[in-house]
Amino acid sequence: MLQLERNPKARTLVDAQIEAGGGRIVEIPGEADWREAAEQVRGAVQVDIRFASFKDGRGFSLAALLRERAGFTGKLRAVGDLIPDQALHLKRVGFDDVAPETTGLDADWARARARFTHAYQPAQDQRAPVFRHRQARPQDNLAALNARYRGMSAEEILRDAIENEWAGKIAVLSSFGAEAAVGLHMIAQIAPDTPVVFLDTGRLFAQTEQYQQALSEQLGLTNIRVLTPDSAEAAEEDHDDRLWQRDPDACCALRKVRPLDRAIGDYDALITGRKRFHGGERMALPVVERIDGRVRVNPLASWDAEAVNAYFKRFDLPRHPLSDMGYASIGCWPCTAPVQDDGDVRSGRWQGRDKTECGIHAPAQRIAAE
Amino acid sequence: MYKYDAYDHALVRERIDEFRDQVERRLDGRLTEDQFKPLRLMNGVYLQLHAYMLRVAIPYGTVNAPQLRTLAHIARKYDKGYGHFTTRTNIQYNWPALVDIPDILEDLAKVEMHAIQTSGNCIRNVTADPFAGAAADEIEDSRPWAEIIRQWSTFHPEFTFLPRKFKIAVNGATSDRAGIQVHDIGLQIVTNAAGETGFEVWVGGGQGRTPRLGQKIRDFLQPEDLLSYLTAILRVYNQHGRRDNLYKARIKILVEALGAGEFGRQTEEEWAEIRESELKLPAGEIARIRAFFGAPSVKNPQPVPTSGKPGFTGWLRRNRRDHKVEGLSSVVISLKPVGGTPGDITDDQLDIVADIAERYGFDEARATPDQNLVLPHVRNADLETVWDRLVEAGLATANAGLATDIVSCPGLDYCNLANARSIPIAQAISNLVDAEGLAEPVGDVTIKIDGCINACGHHHVAHIGVLGVDKRGEEFYQITLGGAFGTDASIGGIVGKGLAGDDVPGAVVRVLKTYLDIRDEDERFIDTLRRVGPDAFKESIYAAA
Numbered sequence: 001m002l003q004l005e006r007n008p009k010a011r012t013l014v015d016a017q018i019e020a021g022g023g024r025i026v027e028i029p030g031e032a033d034w035r036e037a038a039e040q041v042r043g044a045v046q047v048d049i050r051f052a053s054f055k056d057g058r059g060f061s062l063a064a065l066l067r068e069r070a071g072f073t074g075k076l077r078a079v080g081d082l083i084p085d086q087a088l089h090l091k092r093v094g095f096d097d098v099a100p101e102t103t104g105l106d107a108d109w110a111r112a113r114a115r116f117t118h119a120y121q122p123a124q125d126q127r128a129p130v131f132r133h134r135q136a137r138p139q140d141n142l143a144a145l146n147a148r149y150r151g152m153s154a155e156e157i158l159r160d161a162i163e164n165e166w167a168g169k170i171a172v173l174s175s176f177g178a179e180a181a182v183g184l185h186m187i188a189q190i191a192p193d194t195p196v197v198f199l200d201t202g203r204l205f206a207q208t209e210q211y212q213q214a215l216s217e218q219l220g221l222t223n224i225r226v227l228t229p230d231s232a233e234a235a236e237e238d239h240d241d242r243l244w245q246r247d248p249d250a251c252c253a254l255r256k257v258r259p260l261d262r263a264i265g266d267y268d269a270l271i272t273g274r275k276r277f278h279g280g281e282r283m284a285l286p287v288v289e290r291i292d293g294r295v296r297v298n299p300l301a302s303w304d305a306e307a308v309n310a311y312f313k314r315f316d317l318p319r320h321p322l323s324d325m326g327y328a329s330i331g332c333w334p335c336t337a338p339v340q341d342d343g344d345v346r347s348g349r350w351q352g353r354d355k356t357e358c359g360i361h362a363p364a365q366r367i368a369a370e
Numbered sequence: 371m372y373k374y375d376a377y378d379h380a381l382v383r384e385r386i387d388e389f390r391d392q393v394e395r396r397l398d399g400r401l402t403e404d405q406f407k408p409l410r411l412m413n414g415v416y417l418q419l420h421a422y423m424l425r426v427a428i429p430y431g432t433v434n435a436p437q438l439r440t441l442a443h444i445a446r447k448y449d450k451g452y453g454h455f456t457t458r459t460n461i462q463y464n465w466p467a468l469v470d471i472p473d474i475l476e477d478l479a480k481v482e483m484h485a486i487q488t489s490g491n492c493i494r495n496v497t498a499d500p501f502a503g504a505a506a507d508e509i510e511d512s513r514p515w516a517e518i519i520r521q522w523s524t525f526h527p528e529f530t531f532l533p534r535k536f537k538i539a540v541n542g543a544t545s546d547r548a549g550i551q552v553h554d555i556g557l558q559i560v561t562n563a564a565g566e567t568g569f570e571v572w573v574g575g576g577q578g579r580t581p582r583l584g585q586k587i588r589d590f591l592q593p594e595d596l597l598s599y600l601t602a603i604l605r606v607y608n609q610h611g612r613r614d615n616l617y618k619a620r621i622k623i624l625v626e627a628l629g630a631g632e633f634g635r636q637t638e639e640e641w642a643e644i645r646e647s648e649l650k651l652p653a654g655e656i657a658r659i660r661a662f663f664g665a666p667s668v669k670n671p672q673p674v675p676t677s678g679k680p681g682f683t684g685w686l687r688r689n690r691r692d693h694k695v696e697g698l699s700s701v702v703i704s705l706k707p708v709g710g711t712p713g714d715i716t717d718d719q720l721d722i723v724a725d726i727a728e729r730y731g732f733d734e735a736r737a738t739p740d741q742n743l744v745l746p747h748v749r750n751a752d753l754e755t756v757w758d759r760l761v762e763a764g765l766a767t768a769n770a771g772l773a774t775d776i777v778s779c780p781g782l783d784y785c786n787l788a789n790a791r792s793i794p795i796a797q798a799i800s801n802l803v804d805a806e807g808l809a810e811p812v813g814d815v816t817i818k819i820d821g822c823i824n825a826c827g828h829h830h831v832a833h834i835g836v837l838g839v840d841k842r843g844e845e846f847y848q849i850t851l852g853g854a855f856g857t858d859a860s861i862g863g864i865v866g867k868g869l870a871g872d873d874v875p876g877a878v879v880r881v882l883k884t885y886l887d888i889r890d891e892d893e894r895f896i897d898t899l900r901r902v903g904p905d906a907f908k909e910s911i912y913a914a915a
Contacts, residue, residue: 034609054405054531055408055491055531056531056613057528057529057530057531057532057608058608058609058613060527060528060529060530060531060608061528061605061608062609064528065605068644069643083401083405085388085392086531088527089525089527089528089530089531090527091527092527093527093528105400108395108400111391112388115384115387115388116381116384116385116525117381117384118377118380118381119525120381120521120522120524120525120526121521121522121523121526121527121597121649122647122648122649123527123528129648130377130521131521131651131652131655132648132652134375134377134654134658135652135654135655141654169376258436262436262480265373265374265375265376265378265379265482266376266379268375268376292373292662293373293375293658293661293662294373294375
């Protein structure tokens with residue numbers, strides 16, 4: 001007999017009762033009307049539901065109804081023609097044990113019982129359905145989360161996001177640009193194995209690549225995930241390496257947006273280093289926001305240039321080699337220039353064009369609609 | 371479009387591991403063929419006449435460019451360079467090797483696709499209006515609800531070993547293009563007196579051996595109650611649907627035996643018990659899913675072009691549909707070149723559709739129950755460019771809804787259930803209609819062909835249906851008239867004795883000519899047929915036979 005580990009405590013209690021010679025065991029066929037079955041099982045400590053064929057699913061509804069409607073709390077056992085691939089179904093509709101006709105497949109049953117981490121729908125096993133998980137976590141209530149984070153420092157926000165809110169499902173997105181060391185240093189203190197997603201567009205300054213390696217090593221970041229454009233797409237769309245000139249939006253889509261899209265499904269939340277003082281659309285940047293169903297956490301949203309500089313000094317963090325040459329925001333080499341005079345931090349990006357963002361932080365719909 | 375989160379990804383990956391394990395256990399004998407069969411079917415794997423067939427789910431027919439490219443890649447790498455779109459808006463590959471299937475599933479998972487529950491006695495892919503989110507006559511987008519149902523029905527612990535397969539359709543427009551009356555459950559989005567949207571619930575529709583139109587059991591269901599109500603229907607069916615006879619196991623037989631009134635009463639009784647439960651959909655989850663299905667917007671909306679290259683305006687007239695957003699149109703990509711195999715598409719064509727969808731179509735395409743594709747959102751200013759690209763790819767046949775836009779099941783060329791060939795009949799009808807120059811003069815008409823009574827080709831709901839039957843080792847074809855899919859759904863009636871395959875194209879052409887002779891001005895084929903009755907056409911069918 002195989003245990004489905006649904007409610008071990010109740011099961012042990014019933015087993016002890018049966019062992020002691022007390023308690024009634026009732027067997028009913030899977031095709032029984034549940035109301036009649038409910039009468040039969042009243043007072044029983046164990047009910048066996050017999051499956052004449054593994055393909056006949058009536059026993060699943062019967063079990064669910066005995067649990068749910070008749071309130072049967074004793075031991076429920078599935079007996080008969082059942083296959084290991086049904087372990088989770090049986091457990092989820094309320095069975096505690098299974099006694100299959102074909103024996104000797106215990107390992108297969110155990111594996112099948114643990115096959116799926118989550119379930120989309122509620123059932124008798126008290127496992128919260130995916131839609132409850134999605135709702136239960138406060139990131140779905142962004143207003144509340146933003147309110148909670150309002151009084152917290154960037155480090156506190158990061159710690160909460162990484163260890164609590166999105167534990168195991170969060171990554172940091174870093175350009176390894178002029179200000180990147182700040183957030184990465186904080187993350188290295190909290191959890192150096194946090195995935196760091198780095199978009200290697202194939203158009204980066206050599207200095208950025210050097211800086212990425214040196215900084216990662218110095219901070220002890222152990223989980224750098226480098227995303228590159230799809231080579232077939234690049235060959236097709238940018239055969240002459242001039243796409244950045246012809247259509248910078250298409251170039252960003254090829255080299256940044258789509259590579260990130262392909263990987264983003266692995267995480268529920270992404271940490272970014274965007275800050276309100278960068279100007280443009282970023283002036284209204286919240287700490288937590290949702291873009292296309294996924295959360296962005298911007299712990300440094302309220303930081304200004306002074307605070308960034310102070311942090312670099314305080315922890316003696318290395319600067320990006322181009323910082324000293326007047327580059328305040330660093331993207332791909334064809335579309336990045338030093339900031340002139342008193343221009344905004346990001347005024348050197350896509351100079352001479354309306355474009356201010358590459359699109360990785362924009363909803364897909366907005367980009368598609370021009 | 372919906373985008374997977376970590377939960378969705380994990381479920382699909384865990385499913386692939388499960389399937390690998392099942393194949394392994396089948397090969398070493400821990401699973402018998404009888405045990406393996408329903409398991410592989412629930413992963414879309416059929417054993418056909420010549421090879422295994424893999425049916426890949428296109429949930430509610432919605433697909434994006436990366437997904438189309440993956441479908442092209444599968445056709446190229448694992449099949450013979452083409453795929454076949456089905457009437458249930460899935461795509462089938464007819465020649466994969468069983469050992470390659472787990473790898474194919476891995477490729478699919480990378481672009482958020484799978485083959486889960488594309489067959490077997492479980493809840494199948496949900497059907498939606500192929501123009502959902504775009505149609506000018508839309509009340510509400512049906513896709514968020516189809517996605518909610520997709521998730522709820524995936525690996526449902528109680529409803530995975532049902533008496534028979536189970537299909538759900540959701541339609542959100544005033545015209546029914548999802549076929550709510552020919553599905554086990556049909557959900558029609560309606561607006562109540564208070565201005566709220568909810569669902570009309572229809573049950574018991576289906577085609578196959580015993581075609582039945584669904585009946586309405588509820589006028590208005592609050593959206594948050596959707597899952598509890600579906601659960602109630604499925605519970606009644608799972609317990610009381612017949613399991614003694616494969617041919618009487620669908621819910622339509624139960625609904626007919628009980629009567630829709632009694633079936634509805636039992637459903638409501640069950641529902642009353644579970645309405646206030648974990649099944650109540652949280653508003654946040656509804657909003658979360660809806661947020662994935664935003665309507666596109668256009669700067670500087672342009673009108674639909676009225677002139678252009680030769681052929682372009684004709685294509686617009688047949689294949690363009692009005693869009694609810696000013697400056698946009700939907701277009702049908704016909705997979706019915708004259709004399710071609712309905713629903714077939716090559717790897718290269720799939721790649722081209724992907725490119726066009728990505729560049730000009732807001733990265734979205736749809737598969738339709740008519741075995742065509744749709745680009746739901748195209749800027750009017752881009753229509754001619756799109757048409758140019760489609761012409762180059764051989765995908766610009768201007769015949770959406772015409773007599774050459776024929777639906778056909780795979781038939782005896784592939785399917786081990788078939789009694790007769792259907793693709794060659796479709797090709798012959800298409801060729802003859804074209805040779806006689808009838809398609810344009812006749813206008814809107816549906817012709818659908820089946821190679822057996824299971825009716826995957828939907829012949830019961832065609833204006834002109836053709837059903838292949840095997841009579842003492844010979845293929846014969848019955849003609850049905852007067853069926854309709856969607857709005858004003860009806861089941862066609864058999865006209866008379868069967869015809870030899872060679873006589874079918876001529877008979878169909880004579881029916882069309884009869885219509886041209888007797889129609890009132892501007893009357894569509896189906897309206898003439900309904901006005902005069904099938905007998906007026908009977909003589910023409912048998913005239914030369």
